Amino acid sequence: xxxxxxxxxxxxxxxxxxxxxxxxxxxxxxxxxxxxxxxxxxxxxxxxxxxxxxxxxxxxxxxxxxxxxxxxxxxxxxxxxxxxxxxxxxxxxxxxxxxxxxxxxxxxxxxxxxxxxxxxxxxxxxxxxxxxxxxxxxxxxxxxxxxxxxxxxxxxxxxxxxxxxxxxxxxxxxxxxxxxxxxxxxxxxxxxxxxxxxxxxxxxxxxxxxxxxxxxxxxxxxxxxxxxxxxxxxxxxxxxxxxxxxxxxxxxxxxxxxxxxxxxxxxxxxxxxxxxxxxxxxxxxxxxxxxxxxxxxxxxxxxxxxxxxxxxxxxxxxxxxxxxxxxxxxxxxxxxxxxxxxxxxxxxxxxxxxxxxxxxxxxxxxxxxxxxxxxxx
Numbered sequence: 001x002x003x004x005x006x007x008x009x010x011x012x013x014x015x016x017x018x019x020x021x022x023x024x025x026x027x028x029x030x031x032x033x034x035x036x037x038x039x040x041x042x043x044x045x046x047x048x049x050x051x052x053x054x055x056x057x058x059x060x061x062x063x064x065x066x067x068x069x070x071x072x073x074x075x076x077x078x079x080x081x082x083x084x085x086x087x088x089x090x091x092x093x094x095x096x097x098x099x100x101x102x103x104x105x106x107x108x109x110x111x112x113x114x115x116x117x118x119x120x121x122x123x124x125x126x127x128x129x130x131x132x133x134x135x136x137x138x139x140x141x142x143x144x145x146x147x148x149x150x151x152x153x154x155x156x157x158x159x160x161x162x163x164x165x166x167x168x169x170x171x172x173x174x175x176x177x178x179x180x181x182x183x184x185x186x187x188x189x190x191x192x193x194x195x196x197x198x199x200x201x202x203x204x205x206x207x208x209x210x211x212x213x214x215x216x217x218x219x220x221x222x223x224x225x226x227x228x229x230x231x232x233x234x235x236x237x238x239x240x241x242x243x244x245x246x247x248x249x250x251x252x253x254x255x256x257x258x259x260x261x262x263x264x265x266x267x268x269x270x271x272x273x274x275x276x277x278x279x280x281x282x283x284x285x286x287x288x289x290x291x292x293x294x295x296x297x298x299x300x301x302x303x304x305x306x307x308x309x310x311x312x313x314x315x316x317x318x319x320x321x322x323x324x325x326x327x328x329x330x331x332x333x334x335x336x337x338x339x340x341x342x343x344x345x346x347x348x349x350x351x352x353x354x355x356x357x358x359x360x361x362x363x364x365x366x367x368x369x370x371x372x373x374x375x376x377x
Contacts, residue, residue: 004170005102005109008177008219011041013110014077018043021075029075029360033297033341036259038220044113046335047360048078048299049353050344051090053306056126060086061093063349068097070353072107075360078342080262080299082117082184082224083169087125091116091172099174114175115260115299117224118165119157119184121150139164151189157201159208166212177216180260181209182224187237199243206251206258213257222260224301229263229278229287230271241278241290261291265300265343266334267309267317272298273337274374288339300343303334307346320373321365328359333373336365 007013018030030043049071054060068079079098081090094114101107121135128134139145144164149156162183170178183205189198209221228239241261248258265272265288276284280293291298304310309330321329334343347353 003174004176005098005174006176007109009042009077009113009179010110011043013108014043014113016108017077017111024075024360027361028363031341035292035295036297037255037295038257039259039297042113043077044341045076045078045360046342046364047076047303047331047356048080048115048342048344049076050301050346051079051081051094051348052085053346054086054090054348056086056089060348061089064090064093065096065100066350067347067353068094069101070350071347072097072101072112074353074357076353076357077111078113078115078299078344080115080301080344081173082120082182083165083172084117084120084122084184087123087127088168088172089125091169095172095174109175113179114173115180115182116169116173116178117182117184118162118169119155119186119188121154121156122165122168151192155185155188157183157186157189157205159204159211162205162208163212166217170217178218179220181212181218181221182260182262183209183221184224185226186223187225187228187239191236199247202244203247203250206247206256210252210257213252218257220257220259222258222262222296224262226264226301229261230269230275232275232277238277241287241294241296242280245294259295260297260299261287262299262301262344263287264302264305265298265337265340266303266305267313267330268305269302270374272300273339273370288337292339297341298339300334300337300340303343303345304330323359323362325355325358327355331356331359332362332365333370335359336370338367338370 018025029046034040079094145156145161149158212218227237231238248256263272272287276286278290280290288298310327313326321332323329
């Protein structure tokens with residue numbers, strides 16, 4: 001990318017985006033995260049485009065570009081990626097789609113919520129012949145990180161490393177400002193790093209991200225986790241959201257920008273709604289409830305569990321949810337959970353986008369209908 005697109009998602013921009021899709025708006029496809037400071041007026045699509053799966057090839061790149069364009073043209077304004085996805089290719093694919101549609105006047109930067117992640121060591125385009133040599137030349141010799149900064153041979157979240165990765169992500173995406181910058185699976189460090197050291201590393205990472213906000217490079221930050229919010233206190237991978245908020249206050253004061261979490265949530269992994277893992281006041285509550293009560297937006301990842309929930313669902317779900325396919329039923333479940341502002345689903349082909357948008361034509365389940373999935377007979 002030779003130029004960097006200015007701007008970020010705004011209330012006016014996202015409202016303008018929704019006005020192009022009156023049917024989807026009527027169906028409740030767009031939400032406003034009213035409890036989130038700084039984001040309460042944004043309109044957020046109930047489905048978001050994920051970019052994790054796919055081989056790092058030129059052919060898949062082309063499909064991703066077309067998928068992203070199709071998603072934006074059909075009413076999805078949440079794009080989710082990470083610098084390590086397909087060795088930086090997924091970020092670059094989104095950049096092409098955004099640049100093309102913005103240049104054509106089909107969308108505007110202030111209509112789209114772009115999210116990326118950092119934490120894992122990332123290759124550039126493909127796996128090099130000598131991975132260890134690549135990291136030594138690219139990061140250690142340049143002073144970006146020290147070998148002792150790396151946990152488990154794969155994860156780093158020092159301020160210098162995060163800044164390096166953010167600059168690469170901004171360049172990859174062709175954007176001056178990224179809307180949401182996630183710390184990617186920080187629980188990867190637990191088991192390799194004592195918990196007190198882990199908390200210190202997390203605080204340093206939050207302080208760095210508050211600096212990135214002040215510099216206008218990101219609008220907010222959060223944690224994208226696979227395990228840490230779905231397990232009970234005492235599990236090695238557990239991360240306390242109250243502790244995260246405490247560290248965010250230390251890093252950024254009352255007006256800190258720790259405003260997002262991302263966690264797997266689907267028919268096979270419902271812990272975010274059902275398992276009380278987070279201390280709120282004098283009781284433990286599920287992560288999604290904690291997030292709603294404390295000004296944090298929750299995004300569902302793995303809504304189809306990487307395709308495992310797109311077929312062979314039990315007949316009672318068909319009767320309970322309706323819809324015309326198992327993938328639609330699974331997406332309906334994920335996007336209907338109270339507290340979920342957007343459910344991410346991998347869309348590596350345009351036909352995936354077309355199929356997934358069938359769900360958006362229907363109103364989500366209301367809170368009572370959703371709670372009935374967990375009612376004891």
